[in-house]
Amino acid sequence: MRCPLNGVRNISEFICGGEVIDMPDADNCNDREWADYIFMENNTRGVVREWWLHAPTSYWFIAERDTVSNEIIKTYPASEVYNQRIDYPDTQT
Amino acid sequence: MPWNLLKYGFNRSYPADRHFPLSCALKSSYDIVIIGGGGHGLAAAYYLAKDWGISNIAVLEKSYLAGGNTARNTTIIRSNYLTQEGIRFYDESLQLFRDLSNELDYNVMYTERGHLTLAHTDAAMRTARWRAEVNMHLGVDSEVVYPEDIAKLCPQLNLGVDVRYPILGALYHPPGAIARHDGVAWGYAKGAAEYGVEIHTQTEVTGLKIENNRVTGVHTTRGDIQCGKVLQAVSGMSSEVARMAGFKLPIKTIPLQACVTESVKPFLDPIIVSGSLHVYVSQSSRGELVMGASADPYALYSTRSTLEFKEELMMHLLELFPFVGKLRVLRQWAGMADMTPDFSPVMGLTPVENYYIDAGWGTWGFKATPVCGKRMAETLATGKIPSIIQSFDLERFYRFEQVGERGAASVGN
Numbered sequence: 001m002r003c004p005l006n007g008v009r010n011i012s013e014f015i016c017g018g019e020v021i022d023m024p025d026a027d028n029c030n031d032r033e034w035a036d037y038i039f040m041e042n043n044t045r046g047v048v049r050e051w052w053l054h055a056p057t058s059y060w061f062i063a064e065r066d067t068v069s070n071e072i073i074k075t076y077p078a079s080e081v082y083n084q085r086i087d088y089p090d091t092q093t
Numbered sequence: 094m095p096w097n098l099l100k101y102g103f104n105r106s107y108p109a110d111r112h113f114p115l116s117c118a119l120k121s122s123y124d125i126v127i128i129g130g131g132g133h134g135l136a137a138a139y140y141l142a143k144d145w146g147i148s149n150i151a152v153l154e155k156s157y158l159a160g161g162n163t164a165r166n167t168t169i170i171r172s173n174y175l176t177q178e179g180i181r182f183y184d185e186s187l188q189l190f191r192d193l194s195n196e197l198d199y200n201v202m203y204t205e206r207g208h209l210t211l212a213h214t215d216a217a218m219r220t221a222r223w224r225a226e227v228n229m230h231l232g233v234d235s236e237v238v239y240p241e242d243i244a245k246l247c248p249q250l251n252l253g254v255d256v257r258y259p260i261l262g263a264l265y266h267p268p269g270a271i272a273r274h275d276g277v278a279w280g281y282a283k284g285a286a287e288y289g290v291e292i293h294t295q296t297e298v299t300g301l302k303i304e305n306n307r308v309t310g311v312h313t314t315r316g317d318i319q320c321g322k323v324l325q326a327v328s329g330m331s332s333e334v335a336r337m338a339g340f341k342l343p344i345k346t347i348p349l350q351a352c353v354t355e356s357v358k359p360f361l362d363p364i365i366v367s368g369s370l371h372v373y374v375s376q377s378s379r380g381e382l383v384m385g386a387s388a389d390p391y392a393l394y395s396t397r398s399t400l401e402f403k404e405e406l407m408m409h410l411l412e413l414f415p416f417v418g419k420l421r422v423l424r425q426w427a428g429m430a431d432m433t434p435d436f437s438p439v440m441g442l443t444p445v446e447n448y449y450i451d452a453g454w455g456t457w458g459f460k461a462t463p464v465c466g467k468r469m470a471e472t473l474a475t476g477k478i479p480s481i482i483q484s485f486d487l488e489r490f491y492r493f494e495q496v497g498e499r500g501a502a503s504v505g506n
Contacts (some may be wrong), residue, residue: 068393
């Protein structure tokens with residue numbers, strides 16, 4: 001797998017972090033929406049966009065992978081998708 | 094003996110009957126359609142016909158009978174789980190397995206071998222003690238044993254301390270058993286067919302007919318059929334079939350690899366499992382060592398095998414049994430496992446009316462075949478969920494009441 005930071009590395013150095021999905025607003029969603037986000041999986045058969053971690057360098061990035069052929073189509077830094085700051089409300093107050 | 098065999102081979106009228114009739118034409122309507130002709134689907138069909146007198150059933154299988162995960166597991170049967178719900182459930186299965194050959198009049202080659210879960214760390218010993226206490230409390234034969242006992246139970250095991258992970262003790266479960274996976278599926282198929290259940294192989298479900306949130310029919314590659322109720326029993330493809338019904342499951346499809354060696358004379362009686370070393374091994378009645386390890390590290394809809402898996406498995410196996418180093422691997426395969434976040438299955442009602450689910454069987458499906466079939470049959474026939482499977486429903490994830498079996502359901506944690 002090609003890590004956007006470290007180049008091509010052995011697959012055993014990587015950890016899959018699951019599909020890229022948007023987190024609901026934790027303060028304003030109900031329990032059901034939260035359980036959906038935490039537990040339910042698309043488990044897509046085909047091309048998926050996933051979080052991957054290059055463990056030795058603790059670098060998280062995004063990969064597009066085919067879950068049938070296991071072909072890695074492309075990898076890129078998360079900043080290509082998340083290019084704006086996301087502010088979550090401060091729950092400590 | 095050879096002459097008798099030859100005579101039998103040339104005889105045109107074989108004394109043996111077909112186990113189940115050849116596929117016939119699909120009818121236009123059934124009371125119950127079961128999607129998936131593996132052990133679970135066939136067991137459900139059998140108990141629906143036998144216990145509840147419902148035989149207008151079609152079992153639809155997209156490939157050949159019991160060719161999915163029923164054919165790809167390592168056939169271990171045990172009930173030494175961690176939670177009360179899990180232990181009660183799997184113990185009922187074990188009781189059903191004990192009498193299954195008689196019940197079906199079909200030899201499923203059930204043999205009790207004893208089951209040793211090795212512990213190599215203090216943490217693993219603690220889990221073993223925890224499991225032993227909960228098991229004994231619920232009447233399941235299970236105890237913690239130490240190296241001197243293990244030496245008597247399995248003298249072949251390398252109990253030396255000059256290895257990377259010396260054995261500190263084990264959880265011993267005498268009723269641990271293995272059975273012939275094909276035998277179980279074929280036995281249930283034969284039993285169900287005798288009651289008039291139709292088994293249709295090479296019949297893939299391509300869609301569901303849902304009206305007012307109630308399932309009324311299924312579309313298949315051999316035409317459309319009407320039905321009263323549907324049971325989905327398609328581990329490995331659960332998410333894809335549930336997508337047709339319009340709901341999501343807490344399941345990731347992850348390959349689980351296994352392999353067997355060539356046959357050797359019987360030398361290994363108990364089933365040996367090591368959670369920390371990611372190994373489980375037993376010797377089949379054919380003399381092959383049947384081995385498996387932990388599930389793959391990421392989701393994949395594929396049954397490919399990898400070299401990394403075997404390198405890791407053999408590395409640990411050689412520590413336990415150094416003398417098997419010259420054995421060759423005969424076959425390798427993988428199954429697509431439905432992994433759930435709490436390592437427990439998903440059984441019961443779904444958001445769609447008259448549509449029932451039997452999924453999430455990760456690495457613990459084969460041993461549950463009889464009990465799941467029996468209890469899902471009860472669910473479909475009565476419309477009520479039996480208490481023994483109540484806590485395994487899909488809604489548990491929305492109630493935040495998971496049934497955590499991670500410490501007992503698989504290896505590699």
